[in-house]
Amino acid sequence: MLSIGEFSKAAGLPVKTLRFYHEKGVLIPARVEANGYRYYDSRNLEAAQVIVALRTLEFPLDEIASLLSNCSSDEDILDHLTARREEVARKIQQQTDILSRIDMTLERERETRMTFAASASEIEEKHLEPVLIAGLRMKGRYPEMGKGFGQLGRKLGRKIAGAGMCLYHDREHREEDADFEPCFPISGKVTVPEFSVRELPGGRAITLVHVGSYEDLGRSYAKLFEHAEEKQLSLSCPSREVFLKGPGVFFKGDPAKYATEIQFLIADNE
Amino acid sequence: MLSIGEFSKAAGLPVKTLRFYHEKGVLIPARVEANGYRYYDSRNLEAAQVIVALRTLEFPLDEIASLLSNCSSDEDILDHLTARREEVARKIQQQTDILSRIDMTLERERETRMTFAASASEIEEKHLEPVLIAGLRMKGRYPEMGKGFGQLGRKLGRKIAGAGMCLYHDREHREEDADFEPCFPISGKVTVPEFSVRELPGGRAITLVHVGSYEDLGRSYAKLFEHAEEKQLSLSCPSREVFLKGPGVFFKGDPAKYATEIQFLIADNE
DNA sequence: GATTGACTCTCCAGTTGCTGGAAGCCGTAA
DNA sequence: TTACGGCTTCCAGCAACTGGAGAGTCAATC
Numbered sequence: 037m038l039s040i041g042e043f044s045k046a047a048g049l050p051v052k053t054l055r056f057y058h059e060k061g062v063l064i065p066a067r068v069e070a071n072g073y074r075y076y077d078s079r080n081l082e083a084a085q086v087i088v089a090l091r092t093l094e095f096p097l098d099e100i101a102s103l104l105s106n107c108s109s110d111e112d113i114l115d116h117l118t119a120r121r122e123e124v125a126r127k128i129q130q131q132t133d134i135l136s137r138i139d140m141t142l143e144r145e146r147e148t149r150m151t152f153a154a155s156a157s158e159i160e161e162k163h164l165e166p167v168l169i170a171g172l173r174m175k176g177r178y179p180e181m182g183k184g185f186g187q188l189g190r191k192l193g194r195k196i197a198g199a200g201m202c203l204y205h206d207r208e209h210r211e212e213d214a215d216f217e218p219c220f221p222i223s224g225k226v227t228v229p230e231f232s233v234r235e236l237p238g239g240r241a242i243t244l245v246h247v248g249s250y251e252d253l254g255r256s257y258a259k260l261f262e263h264a265e266e267k268q269l270s271l272s273c274p275s276r277e278v279f280l281k282g283p284g285v286f287f288k289g290d291p292a293k294y295a296t297e298i299q300f301l302i303a304d305n306e
Numbered sequence: 307m308l309s310i311g312e313f314s315k316a317a318g319l320p321v322k323t324l325r326f327y328h329e330k331g332v333l334i335p336a337r338v339e340a341n342g343y344r345y346y347d348s349r350n351l352e353a354a355q356v357i358v359a360l361r362t363l364e365f366p367l368d369e370i371a372s373l374l375s376n377c378s379s380d381e382d383i384l385d386h387l388t389a390r391r392e393e394v395a396r397k398i399q400q401q402t403d404i405l406s407r408i409d410m411t412l413e414r415e416r417e418t419r420m421t422f423a424a425s426a427s428e429i430e431e432k433h434l435e436p437v438l439i440a441g442l443r444m445k446g447r448y449p450e451m452g453k454g455f456g457q458l459g460r461k462l463g464r465k466i467a468g469a470g471m472c473l474y475h476d477r478e479h480r481e482e483d484a485d486f487e488p489c490f491p492i493s494g495k496v497t498v499p500e501f502s503v504r505e506l507p508g509g510r511a512i513t514l515v516h517v518g519s520y521e522d523l524g525r526s527y528a529k530l531f532e533h534a535e536e537k538q539l540s541l542s543c544p545s546r547e548v549f550l551k552g553p554g555v556f557f558k559g560d561p562a563k564y565a566t567e568i569q570f571l572i573a574d575n576e
Numbered sequence: 577g578a579t580t581g582a583c584t585c586t587c588c589a590g591t592t593g594c595t596g597g598a599a600g601c602c603g604t605a606a
Numbered sequence: 607t608t609a610c611g612g613c614t615t616c617c618a619g620c621a622a623c624t625g626g627a628g629a630g631t632c633a634a635t636c
Contacts, residue, residue, distance in 0.1 A: 041583065051584085056623060071631065072585050086556050093404050097622070109563070110554025114415060121408045128401045131394050134363050138391045145380060284380025286356050293379070311612065321613090322595060330593090341602070342614050367593070578636085585630065591623085601614065606607100 037067065043076040047084035062101045063087060093120060140194055141285050151199060152280050152295055155245045159263050164299065166238040170195075170231045171203065171219030177212060178250075184218040188231070197223040200282075203236075203274040209254070217274070236276075240302045242269065245280065249291035253277075256298055264300070271300040307337065313346040317354035332371045333357060363390060410464055411555050421469060422550050422565055425515045429533050434569065436508040440465075440501040441473065441489030447482060448520075454488040458501070467493040470552075473506075473544040479524070487544070506546075510572045512539065515550065519561035523547075526568055534570070541570040 044051045057063040058074065063083055065074035083104055090100045099116065107113050170192055172184045185200055198221035205215040217232070226233055242264060246256035264271055280295040314321045327333040328344065333353055335344035353374055360370045369386065377383050440462060442454045455470055468491035475485040487502070496503055512534060516526035534541055550565040 039583080040585095050624085052624060053622085055585090060622090073631080074584085082558070089556050091622095093408060107557060109557050109559030110411075110415060111559075113556060114412070117408055117412055121405065121412070124401050124405045124408065128398055128405065131398045131401065135391065135394045135398065138363060138387055138394065141380070142384070142387055142391070145384060149381075286359050286383060287377060287379050288352070289379030289381075309612080320595085323593085325614090326594060343602085344613085361593095580635080581633095583630105583632075586628095588625100588627085590625080592621100594620090596617105596619085598617085599615090602612080604610090604612105606609085 037075040037077055040065075040074045040076070043080065043084075046081055047076075048088065049084060057087070057097075060097055060101065062097050062104070094124070095120060136194060140196070144196075144285070148199060148281055151278075155280060155295070155297060157245045157247055159242060159244045159260060161240065161242050161302075164238045164241045164301065167198075167221050167236050168223075168233070169201075169219040169236050170222050170226050170228070170233045171217040172231055173205070173215070173217040175213060175215055178214060178216070181216065181218050188218060188220055191228050191231070192220055192222060192226060195222045195224060195226055197221045199278055199280055201276055201278040203276055205274045207273055209257075237301070240304070241299050242271070242302060243297055243299045246296045246298060247292075247294070249294060250296070253296065253298070260298060260300065270303040272303040275300050307345040307347055310335075310344045310346070313350065313354075316351055318358065319354060327357070327367075330367055330371065332367050332374065364394070365390060406464060410466075414466075414555070418469060418551055421548075425550060425565070425567060427515045427517055429512060429514045429530060431510065431512050431572075434508045434511045434571065437468075437491050437506050438493075438503070439471075439489040439506050440492050440496050440498070440503045441487040442501055443475075443485070443487040445483060445485050448484060448486070451486065451488050458488060458490055461498050461501070462490055462492060462496060465492045465494060465496055467491045469548055469550055471546055471548040473546055475544045477543055479527075507571070510574070511569050512541075512572060513567055513569045516566045516568060517562075517564070519564060520566070523566065523568070530568060530570065540573045542573040545570050 038046060040051050040054055044054060047054070049057075054063065054074070058065060063080060066077035066080055067075040069075070086104060087100055090103065091097075095103075095116070103113055103116060170188065172188055174180060174184050181202060188200075189196070200218065200220050203217040203219060205217065219232075222233070242260060244256050244260050246253055261271075263269075276299040278297040278299065280297055281289075282294050282296070283289055308316060310321050310324055314324060317324075319327075324333065324344070328335060333350060336347035336350055337345040339345070356374060357370055360373065361367075365373075365386070373383055373386060440458065442458055444450060444454050451472060458470075459466070470488065470490050473487040473489060475487065489502075492503070512530060514526050514530050516523055531541075533539075546569040548567040548569065550567055551559075552564050552566070553559055
């Protein structure tokens with residue numbers, strides 16, 4: 037017969053835990069004196085080892101209690117083991133989901149920083165590479181765009197391969213009934229019926245990175261048009277806005293720091 | 307301004323949870339009337355969305371609260387995201403460990419059943435295949451064997467490829483100072499200095515499956531020796547016991563149901 | 577026999593993120 | 607007026623402990 041302190045060392049469980057197990061009926065001491073002192077025997081020690089083994093597999097205590105009173109051989113608990121297995125597999129799946137969501141966000145953020153650092157805030161003429169996108173064409177008001185991106189983001193998940201962008205199929209600014217298409221560059225074929233998956237053409241383009249709130253985009257467009265007129269460039273439709281930095285996944289951030297690259301392909305008319 | 311019920315629908319959070327978040331200081335309603343009624347505004351809604359997003363990543367509430375009051379942009383929480391990432395990765399690792407331990411046990415049990423079903427309880431002459439083992443030779447009393455198996459099990463882990471067995475290097479039964487070697491068949495090279503890793507030779511053997519407690523093994527040995535004498539077979543050392551079914555990982559089980567195959571290679575003396 | 581120090585006891589509270597219930601107030605419609 | 611729904615606070619419970627307070631017990635020593 038061991039006192040609780042001795043048994044604690046033998047079983048490798050804290051005294052507090054032993055008292056708790058007693059209270060829960062999981063491990064009942066062989067003898068309890070009138071003064072409340074608990075004394076444990078070798079059968080208790082065996083039970084304690086079973087408990088420890090099952091707890092390392094994170095079996096709940098009440099299940100362990102019932103196993104201890106109903107089972108005497110490993111084969112009796114096979115069902116419980118398979119059930120536990122399912123549960124653990126489910127947990128792993130769930131945590132893996134979380135992990136990949138975090139990784140996506142971090143990846144996204146890192147990339148944002150890269151493209152952002154590489155972009156000047158002046159009018160540039162440069163060559164755009166063709167890019168595979170999935171887009172969702174919508175008609176309405178510009179603020180509706182958020183919902184479009186929401187849908188795209190949810191469905192595309194980890195297929196997203198770059199900063200979100202928007203194509204404007206109108207030749208001029210429209211408050212209502214505008215025709216635009218939020219889209220994401222993607223890394224492989226996607227088959228969602230609502231989305232238009234295609235390759236955006238590359239080519240010579242003039243671009244300008246607009247830093248600040250979307251409400252001031254007009255001024256940057258004006259600059260671009262002015263430049264195009266000077267250089268006698270004819271700009272092709274649709275125009276594109278690449279959201280180098282906009283509202284984040286969690287926080288809106290500061291609109292004064294938003295960065296949006298406006299891109300116009302130059303129509304070759306030779 | 308929305309009442310708590312309306313806001314609950316808008317934010318997709320139960321009323322109880324909103325009150326709880328208020329109490330915890332995570333989401334404080336824009337206005338609280340003298341009668342205690344809570345009213346929420348659009349800023350609260352934004353905060354609620356941030357909270358929901360961060361909760362799906364299982365951020366703790368107090369961390370969310372501090373993020374909400376200190377951060378306004380996604381880049382502010384990059385550190386927290388990476389920390390969360392670590393934490394989640396740790397959890398996955400841990401659960402994966404548990405999963406593989408469960409799988410090992412299930413695998414073990416399934417195999418036990420197979421070998422058990424395939425074994426007759428009569429003296430048999432059969433051919434044994436060579437088998438790669440890791441063994442731990444010990445001198446002492448038989449009950450010490452348990453510790454040896456414990457060590458082997460812990461170190462070999464998922465390399466174990468079959469039921470445990472024991473080699474007896476003595477030519478006769480010894481209570482004390484016996485020379486025996488608990489071992490496991492293994493699936494690949496193992497380099498633990500204390501263990502002897504080698505191939506057990508195969509060959510013609512006589513075997514008998516002993517069903518019952520280890521204490522009665524003597525009777526089965528006697529049967530075997532008698533048979534060997536009748537047939538004028540000379541038995542080679544070490545003899546082997548294969549523990550088809552013994553005490554389990556968790557429970558001891560019923561000794562009357564233990565099954566142990568005794569194997570003696572037949573010394574070829576042509 | 578008294579005292580000391582280690583050991584043990586019970587009871588309560590706190591952890592995390594809610595969830596449920598009881599009892600009671602508030603506002604409105606029939 | 608009364609019913610009803612919505613709102614309030616407060617308390618309890620989950621799971622598996624952990625920590626602390628305050629008090630009783632044991633064995634040995636002085």
